[in-house]
Amino acid sequence: MRKGDPLRIGLGLAALGRPAYINLGRVEALPEDRGVASMRQAAGAVLDAAYQAGVRWVDVARSYGLAEEFLAGWLAERGHTDVTVSSKWGYTYVGGWRLDATMHEVKEHSAGQFSRQWSESRALLGSAINLYQVHSLTLDSPLFTDEPLLRALAALTDDGVRVGFSTSGPQQSAVIRRAFELQVAGRPVFTAVQSTWNLLEPSAGRALAEAHDAGNLVLVKETLANGRLVADPPGTVTRIAQRHRVGPDAVALAAVLARPWADVVLVGPSSAAQLAANLAATRLSLTAAELHSLASLAEQPGQYWARRSSLHWQ
Numbered sequence: 001m002r003k004g005d006p007l008r009i010g011l012g013l014a015a016l017g018r019p020a021y022i023n024l025g026r027v028e029a030l031p032e033d034r035g036v037a038s039m040r041q042a043a044g045a046v047l048d049a050a051y052q053a054g055v056r057w058v059d060v061a062r063s064y065g066l067a068e069e070f071l072a073g074w075l076a077e078r079g080h081t082d083v084t085v086s087s088k089w090g091y092t093y094v095g096g097w098r099l100d101a102t103m104h105e106v107k108e109h110s111a112g113q114f115s116r117q118w119s120e121s122r123a124l125l126g127s128a129i130n131l132y133q134v135h136s137l138t139l140d141s142p143l144f145t146d147e148p149l150l151r152a153l154a155a156l157t158d159d160g161v162r163v164g165f166s167t168s169g170p171q172q173s174a175v176i177r178r179a180f181e182l183q184v185a186g187r188p189v190f191t192a193v194q195s196t197w198n199l200l201e202p203s204a205g206r207a208l209a210e211a212h213d214a215g216n217l218v219l220v221k222e223t224l225a226n227g228r229l230v231a232d233p234p235g236t237v238t239r240i241a242q243r244h245r246v247g248p249d250a251v252a253l254a255a256v257l258a259r260p261w262a263d264v265v266l267v268g269p270s271s272a273a274q275l276a277a278n279l280a281a282t283r284l285s286l287t288a289a290e291l292h293s294l295a296s297l298a299e300q301p302g303q304y305w306a307r308r309s310s311l312h313w314q
Contacts, residue, residue: 006054006282008257010086010219011275012268013060016043017067020099022311024227029270036066036097042271043070048078049272053279057084057264059194059219061135062117063091063105072124085128086194086219088166089117090135104313109134109141111149118156131192131217132156134165137175144178154184157191164192166221170301172196173207180211192217197262198225199237199252199297201304205259212261219264223256224249224278225304226311234297240290246280253281255294 015021019034031038047058060067068087075083090113095104121129134143134153143149156163167175172195182189193211195204197220212218224230229237233248241248256265269275286294299307 006279007056008263008265009050009055009279009282010057010059010084010264010266011047011050011055012221012266013043013058013067013071014064015268015270016046017060017070018065018093018095018104019097020095020101020104020313022226022308022313023268023270024231024311025274026227026270027314029274034099040066040070040073043067044074045272046269046275047071047074049275051078051080051083053275055279056082057086059086059088059221059266061088061091062121063088063093063135065093065095065097068121068124072128075125075128083128084130085125086131086133086164087121087125087129088133088135088194089114089121090137092117099314101313107136109137109143109146109149111146111152114149114152129161131162131164133163133192133194136168137165137179138167138169139171139175139178144182150182150184150189154187154189157187162192162217163190164194164217164219165190166194167204168196168305170203170305172204172301176204176207176211180214180216190216192219194219194221194266196220196222197256197259198223199229199234199255199294200225200299201301202295202298203301205261209259209261212263217263218261219266220256220259220262221266223265223267224252226308228307236293236297240286240294244284246284247277249274249278250280250284251286251294253278254284254286255291257281258286258291
């Protein structure tokens with residue numbers, strides 16, 4: 001199989017833009033003090049390491065705490081103009097920068113929410129935003145029948161901003177297919193999708209391949225199953241990792257990079273060391289036999305998403 005390319009790797013800041021998140025293996029990699037200044041410094045260190053390694057895509061969201069602000073500050077300080085930025089709207093961060101918050105984010109897919117959050121994102125990141133995505137679109141979202149919202153989203157394309165959506169949950173495939181059918185004035189509303197695909201949850205693969213073949217941009221998120229594939233890797237992953245002298249994260253990510261429809265493969269490290277371990281995947285070629293054995297690790301989608309819902313914010 002082909003090797004990965006650092007330019008296919010995107011850096012997600014979900015784990016670095018706020019003090020609490022669900023990723024396993026995150027707490028140990030972060031500074032003991034998770035105040036704003038410390039987290040800003042941690043985010044900057046990972047951004048620097050990623051840029052030096054050749055990564056040129058960064059993914060953030062309004063709900064990732066101060067991730068957009070951290071990224072905007074880093075871009076201004078470093079002067080980089082060759083970084084592709086994607087962000088998301090639809091969730092509001094309400095955690096108050098507390099580890100023990102009873103709620104960390106609130107979802108709302110409405111025209112008003114889009115207008116507010118697009119203004120906020122644009123105020124921070126300006127024209128650096130290349131792709132703006134609906135955050136966690138599901139089949140029950142009112143977006144599908146909200147004509148004013150769809151028209152507002154479609155108008156972004158006229159301003160040179162690509163419009164996409166992300167998906168979560170056991171019905172990702174149905175959401176992907178339905179969303180790409182949406183049109184305004186005879187033109188598709190969406191030309192990009194960001195979905196979960198990993199060794200434990202590959203159910204959206206066929207729909208993502210279809211989307212890619214139709215000319216849409218495909219980003220893959222939660223490639224390490226929120227750290228599950230690293231903190232407690234299946235035996236198959238461990239054996240292949242030992243054979244290649246890499247970590248389990250590199251094997252899991254190499255499996256994603258082996259998918260020809262995966263245009264951007266997102267990683268969410270909490271430190272430069274975790275990033276370096278992740279990027280070993282770009283130098284790893286898995287055999288057909290190894291990929292076949294890894295395919296046996298898939299869980300039932302309902303089981304996978306129930307487990308994800310049980311992960312604690314910490």
